[in-house]
Amino acid sequence: MEDIRMLNIIGIIPARGGSVGVPLKNIHELCGKPLIYYVIKAALASKYLRRVIVSTDHEEIARISRECGAEVPFKRPVDISEDVPTEFVIQHAVEFVEKEEGRKIDIVVTLQPTTPLLNSMDIDVTIEKLANECLDSVITVKEVEEYPWWMMRIDDRGLIEPFIGRDLMGEITVRQNLEKLYIPNGGAWATKRDVVMKEDRLVGKKCGAIVMPPERSVDIDTTLDFKIIEAIMREGYA
Helix, strand or coil, X not given: CCCHHHCCEEEXXXXXXXXXXXXXXXXXXXXXXXXXXXXXXXXXXXXXXXXXEEECCCHHHHHHHHHCCCECCXXXXXXHCCCXXXXXXXXXXXXXXXXXXXXXXXXXXXXXXXXXXXXXXXXXXXXXXXXXXXXXXXXXXXXXXXXXXXXXXXXXXXXXXXXCCCCCCHHHHCHHHCCCCEEEXXXXXXXXXXXXXXXXXXXXXXXXXXXXXXXXXXXXXXXXXXXXXHXXXXXXXX
């Protein structure tokens, strides 16, 4: 068990300007605020994050992020501003901060703007689990609603067939009889520094999980997602 108070922990928010589904999605308004505002607010309220840094290639995202209270100490290089693995973005930010400060980071927490109902408590329990247990990473997840045993593919004849080779019949059609399964909800990814930098991973081989409720796990990708989460927020469900 490590003393969290002695650890150098930073939060990094990847927020590039390119977005296929919703142009400039990361600053698209959600209930009157730019989307990125919500994750910055949650990160700044964390008990453990010493710095909250936004990695972006876009000047308007940088400006808004600063107004929301985050740091934007660099402009993301062009070669990692397209569709590249998030690990590359985080590695660049870690290298920048360590060079700037002259000391190593212990834990890096990757935070996605697209999960706006993530809160500071979610971030803190993710960090606590990583620091207090024998793990190399911890991520936030949600329970799946669509099970892999129910998934189908359409073959060349236009007929459906089971994706994982089990007929959709009997016990696997009864949700209550199925093993609970989980999927990352895009909220927080807490990773030990060497796992990111030496193994090129955000999700290590010994990864724990913090289960978040479905109503706070909406990961925004489309205009419809914005409408769904606005309804959730306005009705006070989250």
